[in-house]
Amino acid sequence: MDLVAELRALVGDNGVLTGERLAGRVYDKHVGSVAARVLVRPASTEQVSAVLRLCHSRGQPIVPHGGLTGLVYGCSARENEVILSLELLNRIESVDVAGRTLRVQAGVKLQHVQEEAERHNLMFPLDLGARGSATIGGNIATNAGGMRVVRYGMMRNLVLGLEVVLADGTVLQSLNRMLKNNAGYDLKQLFIGSEGTLGVVTRADLRLAARPVSACSAFVACRDFAAMVELLGMLDARLGGQLSAFEALWPEFYELTTTSPARSSPILPYGHGVYALIEALGADADTDRERFERVLSDAMENGLVADAVIAKSEADRNAMWAPREDVFQMDRYGTSHSFDVSLGIADMPRYLEAFHAALHAGFPGARSFVFGHVADGNLHIAVCAGDADVQSIEKCVYEPMRGFSGSISAEHGIGLERKPYLEISRSSAEIATMRALKAALDPRGILNPGKVIDVH
Ligand SMILES: Cc1cc2nc3c(=O)[nH]c(=O)nc-3n(C[C@H](O)[C@H](O)[C@H](O)COP(=O)(O)OP(=O)(O)OC[C@H]3O[C@@H](n4cnc5c(N)ncnc54)[C@H](O)[C@@H]3O)c2cc1C
Incomplete structure (x- = not known):
């Protein structure tokens, strides 16, 4: 039997898309080339397992797809590859209010999990601009961070247990609702941030x-970066653990997102060294506000x-967040x-100097814009340099990182795009060791081939 017929036998007609039904699906430009001739969408863990068992037996490469919001070509697929979409695994299975946990299938959108938690007067703290499209499986596979990492951590801190299907179809049942579980290796950690190369996440x-x-x-506006870092320390110390977001906007980015054709207008005058958006989430509207205002007023008095x-x-x-989100x-x-990119907060000014020097030496007319979740050590950098070749621009961003022991990827992962630079951040x-893990868990190399690392 040919592959498509075998897949149909496993998941039914509705579970297999080919031809026009496949071509009609819109792919984000950042997915890259999607030449696969078949997309399979299992409706249960058992079906995912059966599909992988089949692909493993045939040495058939397979590319997991979530909401396709990743920007590093982690979902691109070649002609000989099968796309495995998790879109039909779309159920929130249960909420344990007392234990504050939620069990969910991998294809559920992040926003639906947030809304379900709210219905129980709870919160799922992960939040990011792509919340309406990104799936929990994709969030896990990329170890997503978002706006509130400073308080709640990244996806890794929010996942208690996982169900993962391994390359050979084995269902690794590692679901767990306990905060404490030190019974041997914590296997779920292997799959968080593994970008679909070690296993397929089916439930969490x-x-x-x-x-x-x-x-x-x-x-707020600060005279310079040093004052902003001091302010961050002060807020962290004096807001009683309520500091939940601290986003920095460098002047070029702030001016860009508050001048026409952008829809936002300036919140504070231009001309300051750096701007920051601060958010504190708390439990008592009156006292929280009083404390917030007092701390900011002290910060103004002492010049921070x-x-x-x-x-x-x-x-x-919303008006304050708008310029930050208008990326x-x-x-x-x-x-x-x-x-x-990600690096120690104290190193950011020197790193940015080195980056700007490299960029302007290579591309004198280039424009760059910097913003990001600085409290997490995360800088976003956007570069516009006409039709300059991408690799040369990448080098301007990544090469200076060597001097600061930073990471070339704070979010999104490595995918295909950042693979050539992995050795800057990893020994x-x-x-x-990554290759050894890949060989142990996916000996035939069928899971998302070519992403993150080359096997040989
Ligand atoms: C506007 C915007 C804002 C963003 N903001 C942030 C931010 O602030 N912080 C941050 O950290 N990230 C941010 N991101 C990135 C975002 O976190 C990821 O794109 C998202 O988590 C990926 O989810 P997805 O379902 O779209 O996965 P996809 O893009 O479909 O896939 C991403 C990778 O995960 C793999 N994968 C997907 N599902 C599974 C699964 N079930 N099992 C195994 N592997 C799987 C894929 O093969 C691929 O390698 C942003 C993205 C956008 C577009």
């Missing part, structure tokens, strides 16, 4: 948090904050290349 136990009842937000606006309403709050404004300058012993 997620950790929920109390739902905040107050949100205090402010947009040069100017500030505090949101008085939900509309104010595609740079497209007005032609093709833009986005990077997200040869680490990469060799």
Whole structure:
């Protein structure tokens, strides 16, 4: 029997898309080339297992797909590859209110998990711009972070247990609702951030948090980066653990996203060294606000904050977030290349100096825009340099990282795009261990081949 017929026998007609039904699906430009001739969408863990068993026996490469929001070509698929979509595994199975956990299938959208938690007066803290499309499986496979990492950590901190199907079809049942489980190796950690190269995530136990009842937000300007870092330390120390977001916007980015054709207008005047968006989530609207205002007023008095606006309403709050989230404004300058790197906060100014020097030496007319979750050590950098070749721009961003022991990927992972630079952030012993893990778990190399590492 040919492969498509065998797949149909396993998952039924509705579970296999070919020809026009496959071609009609829209793929994000960042998925890259999707030449696969068949997409299979199992409706249960057992079906995922059967599909993988079949592919394993045939040495058939298979590429897992979630919501296709990744930006590093982790979902691109060649003609001889099968796409495995998790879209029919789309059920939230249960919520344990007392234990604050939620069990979910991998194809559920992040936003649906957030909404389900809210219905139980709880919160799933992971939040990011792609919430309406990204799936929990994709969030796990890329160890997503988002806006609230400073308080709640990344996906790795929010996953208690996983069900994963291995390359040969074995169902690795590692679901777990306990916070403490030190019975041997914590196998789920292997699959979080593995970008579909070690196993297919089918279900997860997620950790929920109390739902905040107050949100205090402010947009502030600081004279320079050093003052902003000091401010961050002060907020962390004095807000009683409520600091939940601290986003920095460098002047070029702030001006870009608050001038026409962008829809936002400036919140504070231009001309300051750096701007920050601050958010604290708490449990008592009155006292939280009082404390928030007191801390910011002290920060102004001692010169850490040069100017500030505090949101008085939900509309104010949305207006403050709008320039930060309007991340595609740079497209007005032609093709833009986005990077997200990670390094120690104290090293950021020197790293940015080295990056700008490299960029302007190679591309004198290039524009760059910097913003990011600085409290997590995460900088987003966007570069517009006409039709300059991508590799040369990548080198300007990644090469200076060598001097700072930073990471070439704070989010999204490695995929295909960042693979040539992995050795900047990982030692040869680490990469060799990654290869050993890949060989042990996927000896025939069928899972998302070519992504993250080359096997040989
Ligand atoms: C507008 C926007 C804002 C973003 N903001 C942030 C941010 O602030 N912080 C952050 O960390 N990230 C951010 N991201 C990236 C985002 O976290 C990832 O794109 C998302 O988590 C991937 O989910 P997905 O379902 O779209 O996965 P996909 O893009 O479909 O897949 C991503 C990778 O995971 C693999 N994969 C998918 N599902 C599974 C599965 N069930 N089992 C095994 N492997 C699987 C795929 O093969 C691929 O390698 C942003 C992305 C966008 C577009």
